[in-house]
Amino acid sequence: MFPVSREGMLTGHDAHKKEMVMLNVLPDFMPPMDAPVILPGQSQPFVMGLLQTEIGAVPVITSELSRIDCWGSFKARWGVGRMHYAVDPGLYALGGPDAKSPVFVSANYKMSFDHLRRSLRGRDGWILVLDTVGINVWCAAGKGTFGTGELVRRIFLAGLDRVVSHRTLILPQLSAPGVAAHRVRQYSGFKVIYGPIRADDLPVFLDNGMKATPEMKQLTFTMTERAVLIPIELVEALRAAALIVPFFAIIGGFLGHRTFSESALQNGMVAAGALLTAVISGAVLTPLFLPFVPGRAFSLKGFVIGCPFSLFFLTAVDFPSRLSTVAWFVIMTSLSAFLAMNFTGASTYTSLSGVRKEMRWSLPLEIAGGSIGILLWLAAFWIH
Amino acid sequence: MKAAIYLKNVTTLQLNPELCTGCGICLDVCPHAVLEYNHRKAAIRDRDACMECGACSRNCPVGAISVESGVGCAAAVINSMLGRQNSPCC
Numbered sequence: 001m002f003p004v005s006r007e008g009m010l011t012g013h014d015a016h017k018k019e020m021v022m023l024n025v026l027p028d029f030m031p032p033m034d035a036p037v038i039l040p041g042q043s044q045p046f047v048m049g050l051l052q053t054e055i056g057a058v059p060v061i062t063s064e065l066s067r068i069d070c071w072g073s074f075k076a077r078w079g080v081g082r083m084h085y086a087v088d089p090g091l092y093a094l095g096g097p098d099a100k101s102p103v104f105v106s107a108n109y110k111m112s113f114d115h116l117r118r119s120l121r122g123r124d125g126w127i128l129v130l131d132t133v134g135i136n137v138w139c140a141a142g143k144g145t146f147g148t149g150e151l152v153r154r155i156f157l158a159g160l161d162r163v164v165s166h167r168t169l170i171l172p173q174l175s176a177p178g179v180a181a182h183r184v185r186q187y188s189g190f191k192v193i194y195g196p197i198r199a200d201d202l203p204v205f206l207d208n209g210m211k212a213t214p215e216m217k218q219l220t221f222t223m224t225e226r227a228v229l230i231p232i233e234l235v236e237a238l239r240a241a242a243l244i245v246p247f248f249a250i251i252g253g254f255l256g257h258r259t260f261s262e263s264a265l266q267n268g269m270v271a272a273g274a275l276l277t278a279v280i281s282g283a284v285l286t287p288l289f290l291p292f293v294p295g296r297a298f299s300l301k302g303f304v305i306g307c308p309f310s311l312f313f314l315t316a317v318d319f320p321s322r323l324s325t326v327a328w329f330v331i332m333t334s335l336s337a338f339l340a341m342n343f344t345g346a347s348t349y350t351s352l353s354g355v356r357k358e359m360r361w362s363l364p365l366e367i368a369g370g371s372i373g374i375l376l377w378l379a380a381f382w383i384h
Numbered sequence: 385m386k387a388a389i390y391l392k393n394v395t396t397l398q399l400n401p402e403l404c405t406g407c408g409i410c411l412d413v414c415p416h417a418v419l420e421y422n423h424r425k426a427a428i429r430d431r432d433a434c435m436e437c438g439a440c441s442r443n444c445p446v447g448a449i450s451v452e453s454g455v456g457c458a459a460a461v462i463n464s465m466l467g468r469q470n471s472p473c474c
Contacts, residue, residue: 141437142437142438142453142454142455142456143455173412173413173415173439174415176413176437176439176442176443177437177438177439177442177453178442179442179443180442180443181409181443182409182443182445194412194413197415214417217412217414217415217417218415218416218417219415219416221388291388296389296390296391296392297391341458342457342458342459344456344457344458345456345457345458345459345460346457347390348415348435349388349389349390349416349433349435350390350435350456351390351391351394351395351434351435351436351456352436352452352453352454352455352456352461353394353395353396353436353452354390354391354394354395354456355456355457355458355461356461357391357394358391359458359461359462363462
């Protein structure tokens with residue numbers, strides 16, 4: 001990707017790079033030796049000032065989050081603008097760092113960046129932001145964008161090796177799926193220390209001489225942690241449900257036994273209520289009460305929660321035929337199971353093998369349930 | 385801390401004690417305390433707690449650990465079933 005110039009001696013300060021060029025072992029993610037340092041944009045709203053260094057003007061940031069920062073995170077949690085919520089990659093100065101100050105590495109998803117700087121209140125340090133295409137640490141590590149290659153490349157592109165005299169990086173633990181620490185050392189000369197999972201534990205970690213407690217190193221999935229993931233799932237499910245309701249309204253209008261508009265309204269409202277109940281069961285209640293719901297598979301949990309709530313809804317509606325009641329019950333519980341199954345992607349303890357195994361039986365059942373439910377719903381117009 | 389268990393006996397995690405040098409990096413990076421120290425080498429403590437993130441295998445300098453890791457969300461699995469390569473989830 002980057003052509004490497006192998007002839008000509010290098011002058012300059014990075015003997016390690018020089019040695020690697022001469023040994024012909026530079027991997028293709030290394031930038032060319034004469035690549036200019038790329039500094040992050042100074043006009044980004046959270047940049048408070050500039051620190052003049054050997055590589056130029058490094059943006060200075062604070063650990064205080066502004067109202068705009070908090071609002072941005074809130075919007076992202078609700079699915080607004082989260083795919084374009086990024087900061088420029090490169091080197092930032094937090095407080096008043098010098099050549100000996102610690103280096104913390106972050107993804108360029110703004111929420112990750114904000115969490116990190118907020119946790120380092122009152123401390124001086126450097127923050128090296130990688131280009132993870134605006135994606136958070138965990139997902140980027142899984143995809144390889146928060147990876148060995150990008151880390152090594154960014155160290156040199158951002159000029160970090162010229163700004164600090166030590167060779168240590170502190171990485172979030174959840175970047176480990178993407179980063180091979182021993183290769184980072186091999187290619188860049190920098191040693192990786194994996195810090196705690198949560199940025200909030202960094203102060204204690206640092207004050208204890210970079211020692212983590214077992215709690216700092218283990219993932220939890222508390223109710224609060226589950227709750228903050230619900231809005232995005234809810235919004236996406238409601239968007240999809242909103243597209244489906246008109247179909248029930250229009251078809252119900254034609255097949256119904258009253259005027260088109262009366263039947264359309266009636267069927268549309270029932271569909272909206274039923275789908276909303278199913279969405280709340282599968283995308284809100286199941287995640288919220290996850291460990292308390294019977295079943296290990298998420299789709300089973302969604303079905304278990306979906307049953308009573310579907311029944312509550314269905315007893316409240318006066319259906320013309322029992323067949324419609326059964327139809328909606330099947331549709332609602334299938335949808336609830338499907339939405340709960342989707343929550344595996346947001347959980348902190350499901351494995352790919354487990355998700356595959358679960359989906360092997362649950363996805364066909366959900367599709368069958370939805371299809372049968374719709375057929376029964378249609379049949380109910382003819383059978384009273 | 386009581387760990388939440390997903391499904392049992394599904395993990396693809398494998399550890400070869402003969403290659404293990406006991407450096408301990410795998411214990412440092414595992415987010416679910418799946419591994420432990422046993423006779424100066426790493427050993428699997430709780431297979432069913434493994435979420436197949438791949439941190440241990442990625443960081444093992446001698447290749448003693450292997451695991452099939454990948455994007456583990458239902459949306460990604462559906463996309464790969466449909467043959468869509470480019471967008472696993474987001």
